[in-house]
Amino acid sequence: MTESTSSGKFITFEGVDGCGKSTQAEKLVEKLFEIDISAVTVREPGGDPISESIRKLLLHAEESMSDRAEALLMISSRAQLTDKVILPHIINGKWVVADRYADSTLAYQGGGRGLSVNALDEINNFGTYTLKPDITFFIDVPIEKADERMSVSRDRIEKEGLNFQQRVRDQYLTIHAKDPDRVVLINGEQSIDKVFEDVWSAMKEKFSL
Numbered sequence: 670m671t672e673s674t675s676s677g678k679f680i681t682f683e684g685v686d687g688c689g690k691s692t693q694a695e696k697l698v699e700k701l702f703e704i705d706i707s708a709v710t711v712r713e714p715g716g717d718p719i720s721e722s723i724r725k726l727l728l729h730a731e732e733s734m735s736d737r738a739e740a741l742l743m744i745s746s747r748a749q750l751t752d753k754v755i756l757p758h759i760i761n762g763k764w765v766v767a768d769r770y771a772d773s774t775l776a777y778q779g780g781g782r783g784l785s786v787n788a789l790d791e792i793n794n795f796g797t798y799t800l801k802p803d804i805t806f807f808i809d810v811p812i813e814k815a816d817e818r819m820s821v822s823r824d825r826i827e828k829e830g831l832n833f834q835q836r837v838r839d840q841y842l843t844i845h846a847k848d849p850d851r852v853v854l855i856n857g858e859q860s861i862d863k864v865f866e867d868v869w870s871a872m873k874e875k876f877s878l
């Protein structure tokens with residue numbers, strides 16, 4: 670059995686709130702099922718009971734949270750999800766589609782909050798057990814556009830405003846520029862179907878589907 674049929678793959682979606690990650694992750698899992706590839710989605714932060722508890726703390730905490738506490742909670746939630754959910758699935762041959770992963774910490778707590786991206790990168794390596802996505806889709810939209818698409822109910826981080834979101838988007842662009850082989854930039858201003866065409870075409874090329 671070749672490596673590609675025995676072990677699962679790890680695919681992540683990244684981008685600012687409202688860019689279309691959840692929409693595309695769902696479409697990707699459906700498409701993979703159609704070609705008999707068993708895939709699961711996970712969401713960040715969250716994905717298992719402990720991670721979901723951390724998610725509640727992170728997104729709805731009433732008290733003001735220190736930037737570093739926020740970063741470490743994000744990464745601890747990721748460690749839990751990686752160890753208990755993502756790695757076991759991959760070992761069992763499932764393809765895992767993650768709605769956000771380590772790049773989100775670099776973009777939000779690094780770009781958005783201004784914490785050291787190098788420091789975050791190291792803590793991310795620890796928290797992810799050094800797992801790296803096989804491919805990452807960065808769905809890029811101007812923040813005003815993403816903002817228009819967002820529903821009225823926003824969590825604590827989504828309420829940070831346009832300047833914050835702009836720094837997040839800029840950091841994602843930097844991440845793409847540093848690692849264009851892994852991070853595929855997709856124009857998220859297109860229709861949902863057209864965005865998915867681009868996602869699927871990159872999937873076919875990457876995994877010879």
Ligand SMILES: Nc1ncnc2c1ncn2[C@@H]1O[C@H](COP(=O)(O)OP(=O)(O)O)[C@@H](O)[C@H]1O
Pocket residue numbers: 684685686687688689690691692693818819857858859860861862864
């Ligand atoms: N390409 C697109 N064009 C127009 N609307 C979109 C597009 N992609 C997603 N949407 C809509 O925008 C909103 C946010 O999309 P969602 O997938 O939840 O974004 P995210 O998960 O990145 O926050 C949803 O109402 C969704 O239907």
Ligand SMILES: [Mg+2]
Pocket residue numbers: 690691692768
């Ligand atoms: Mg979403």
